[in-house]
Amino acid sequence: MKPGQTRTSTTANAGIVLGFVFAAAALGLGAAIFPTGFMARLAIIVFGSVSILLAWAFRSPKNAFPESLIFTGLLLLTALSILWPRYIYLHYPGLPSISAFTFSTMAALYTVVVLLIYSPGFSQRVSHQVASSRWLVMLASLWLSWRLLASLLGDQPAYSVVIYVRELIYLTSYLLFGYCLCSIDGGQKWLMRIIVLCALVTGALGVAEALTQHNMFVGFASAGDNAELEGNLANIALEKFRGGQYRAQATFNHPIVFAQYIAAAVPIVVYSILRETSKVWRLLAILTLPIAFAAIVQSASRAGIVSVAAAIASIGIVLWLRAITHGKVSRAFAILMVPAMIGAIGIGYYLLEELALGRTAQEAGSTNIRLDMLRLGIAALQDSPLWGFGQGMAVTKAGFSNSAGVSTIDNYFLSLAIDSGYVGLGLLIILIIAFFIKGIRFSVAESGPEGLFVGACVASVAAIAVTFTILSIPNNMTMFWLLITATIPHLSNRSEKSQKQWNAKVKLSTSS
Numbered sequence: 001m002k003p004g005q006t007r008t009s010t011t012a013n014a015g016i017v018l019g020f021v022f023a024a025a026a027l028g029l030g031a032a033i034f035p036t037g038f039m040a041r042l043a044i045i046v047f048g049s050v051s052i053l054l055a056w057a058f059r060s061p062k063n064a065f066p067e068s069l070i071f072t073g074l075l076l077l078t079a080l081s082i083l084w085p086r087y088i089y090l091h092y093p094g095l096p097s098i099s100a101f102t103f104s105t106m107a108a109l110y111t112v113v114v115l116l117i118y119s120p121g122f123s124q125r126v127s128h129q130v131a132s133s134r135w136l137v138m139l140a141s142l143w144l145s146w147r148l149l150a151s152l153l154g155d156q157p158a159y160s161v162v163i164y165v166r167e168l169i170y171l172t173s174y175l176l177f178g179y180c181l182c183s184i185d186g187g188q189k190w191l192m193r194i195i196v197l198c199a200l201v202t203g204a205l206g207v208a209e210a211l212t213q214h215n216m217f218v219g220f221a222s223a224g225d226n227a228e229l230e231g232n233l234a235n236i237a238l239e240k241f242r243g244g245q246y247r248a249q250a251t252f253n254h255p256i257v258f259a260q261y262i263a264a265a266v267p268i269v270v271y272s273i274l275r276e277t278s279k280v281w282r283l284l285a286i287l288t289l290p291i292a293f294a295a296i297v298q299s300a301s302r303a304g305i306v307s308v309a310a311a312i313a314s315i316g317i318v319l320w321l322r323a324i325t326h327g328k329v330s331r332a333f334a335i336l337m338v339p340a341m342i343g344a345i346g347i348g349y350y351l352l353e354e355l356a357l358g359r360t361a362q363e364a365g366s367t368n369i370r371l372d373m374l375r376l377g378i379a380a381l382q383d384s385p386l387w388g389f390g391q392g393m394a395v396t397k398a399g400f401s402n403s404a405g406v407s408t409i410d411n412y413f414l415s416l417a418i419d420s421g422y423v424g425l426g427l428l429i430i431l432i433i434a435f436f437i438k439g440i441r442f443s444v445a446e447s448g449p450e451g452l453f454v455g456a457c458v459a460s461v462a463a464i465a466v467t468f469t470i471l472s473i474p475n476n477m478t479m480f481w482l483l484i485t486a487t488i489p490h491l492s493n494r495s496e497k498s499q500k501q502w503n504a505k506v507k508l509s510t511s512s
Contacts (some may be wrong), residue, residue, distance in 0.1 A: 045184065055118035064233060065119035070112070071184050074177050075194055077108050081174075081478045083197040085251045087218045102170055109173045113231050125183035129485075132492030135434055136484065143427040144168065147391065150420035160419075163392040167474070171493035174478040178485025188453070188486050193281055195237060195273050195479070199265035200288040203295035203489055206248035210298035211304060213246045231242035249300040253473070259304025260467040260476050262292050264483075266308055267315050267459035275449045303467045305509050318455035320446040339512015373398045377414045387421040394472075412468035432465055435484055438491050450490045457483045 018308045042228055081101055089097040130137055151160035180186035208216050251260040269292060272285035296304040377398035381388065389397060394415035399407035409415050417425040443455035464480050 006221075044106070048088050051110065052115050052117060055114045059118055059120065059396060061120050063119045063121070065122040067122075067184060070115065070122075070180065070189065071190075073108060073111070074122055074181050077104055077177065077481065078191065078478075079198055083201065083251050085220070086253045086475060088217065105170050105173060108177065109169060111505040112176060124181075126179050129179045129183050129488055133485075133488045135438070136431070136488070138429040139427060139434065140172075143431060146387070146424050146427060147420045150387035150389075150424060151391045153387050155393055156390060156420075160390030160392055167391070170455055171474060171477045172481065175481040175485060178482045181482075182485055182489055188489065190483060191452075191486055192268050192272060195265050195268050196281070196288055197268060199262060199292055200259065200284060202250040202252070203288065203291040205440045206295040207291060208248040208300055209250060210246055210248040215249065229245050246298075248295065250295070252475070254471075255299040256301050256303045256467065256471045257473050257475055259299040259301040260297050260307055260464060261473065261479065262295050262306055263298075263308035263467065264463040264476065264479060265293055266463070267311050267456040270315065271452055271456035273405070275452060285484060299344055303470050306331050307463040307467040310466040311459045314459035314462040315455060317444045318440060318452075318458065321440070322447065322451065322455075325444050325465040326447045363412045369400055373400060373409055373411060374414060376410075377409075377418050380418060380421065385422050388417065388419050388424065391419050392448065408436055409472050412472045412474060416473045432461070433463065435487075442487075442491055446490070454487045454490050457487045491498055496507065 043283055084101045086099060086100070086463075089099050090103070116126060129452070140316045148161070148164055151157060151164045156476045178191075217446060247255040249255045252261065269285050269288050270386050273282060273289065276282040276285060293308075296308055377394070380397040394417075395407045395409045395419050398414065399409045401407050409418075413425060413428075416428060438467045439458035439461075440453050443458065445451070446454070461480060464476055464483075467476075468474075
């Protein structure tokens with residue numbers, strides 16, 4: 001026995017080793033009895049749980065955490081969530097099919113949770129962010145808890161809970177990742193740069209795809225555990241033309257999802273052009289802006305036009321209110337702009353009405369189908385208005401089958417209402433409105449770059465939310481959570497300097 005080592009600690013270490021050996025042996029025995037896919041998932045759960053318990057057992061104030069590794073890993077994960085096509089799965093003999101995105105997100109979630117438990121310094125940084133945004137934590141927790149309850153009370157509880165957990169892991173986890181990023185010095189700045197860079201890459205891919213009328217990623221489409229290859233290819237092919245125009249989608253699984261991301265990135269690009277300190281990144285932002293608008297046009301998506309209009313209108317309102325609030329010259333200019341704004345609103349209303357009704361017979365038919373979905377959904381909710389029918393049930397109540405035979409529902413908010421009732425829908429809307437109010441108030445009151453940054457994030461979230469009125473694919477909820485958490489240090493009235501001072505204080509206290 002080594003000096004200073006007690007018999008109790010030796011017994012504990014031996015127990016840990018034996019526990020790992022027993023778990024490995026049990027999983028090996030199970031692999032000979034149960035399907036490989038089931039055992040692979042069980043192994044992830046078992047070893048993940050053991051890792052969490054070990055992290056708690058060895059938690060110490062002196063435990064450091066790999067800040068640079070976490071920072072770089074989360075930024076790469078953000079880029080992967082945008083750039084990796086969700087319909088491409090990786091296949092290994094004897095193992096379930098998996099997407100690089102889902103695997104990376106799961107690995108990042110386990111790593112972050114383990115490090116939060118293992119390192120008090122890291123957990124103090126993140127908890128500092130969480131404590132300063134209790135409104136967000138409270139509303140998000142209520143929303144998630146209600147959706148879980150609705151799934152348990154739904155028509156098919158087991159199926160609904162599985163769908164709920166998948167969304168919790170692969171989409172809502174980005175709320176936690178956003179908190180982690182913004183607790184590290186430079187997190188907000190580099191998150192914005194990644195968004196701009198991904199907008200440049202995907203926008204250029206979309207424009208090139210439209211010019212060649214060929215998507216270079218579709219050839220790699222493959223079947224996952226819950227989707228057939230033929231269904232993936234049929235859905236992709238079905239949306240490639242509308243009214244004779246090719247619809248670009250770049251790395252995304254639908255042209256509207258592509259347009260939604262690009263539209264949401266536009267305010268961040270504008271902010272980078274105005275406030276980016278690096279000449280290289282500012283030049284990239286300048287290059288990205290025209291490509292982004294071209295990409296939205298090439299997506300042939302009415303939703304893209306409407307969402308980018310919502311983003312521009314939001315940032316325009318913020319800039320106008322900032323001009324009214326700060327400076328005599330700016331105030332006079334803002335007052336002179338009132339007639340122009342009224343005219344722009346009138347023109348915008350006319351154009352948006354035309355887009356909503358449909359410019360072609362095919363677009364008009366699409367609008368009518370969405371209205372029929374809305375009527376069916378409202379009628380179905382009369383039977384269960386409070387908690388709906390459970391996660392994943394919306395398509396069975398108000399979905400329409402496309403020509404490929406796949407049922408879809410083209411409204412995320414309607415889908416949310418059917419799945420978790422009007423309460424579930426209301427909680428998310430309250431969260432969005434609360435963010436808008438807090439964000440706009442801060443952006444108007446703060447005359448510096450922080451105010452403009454928050455205003456850009458508000459405009460981006462507005463673009464995402466508007467698109468969800470005609471889109472049920474929730475892939476860009478990852479960006480939704482990242483953008484909201486990016487504003488938390490500013491909304492809590494903490495400057496970048498004070499955040500760095502807090503991080504240095506935490507680092508000093510944990511190292512001493």
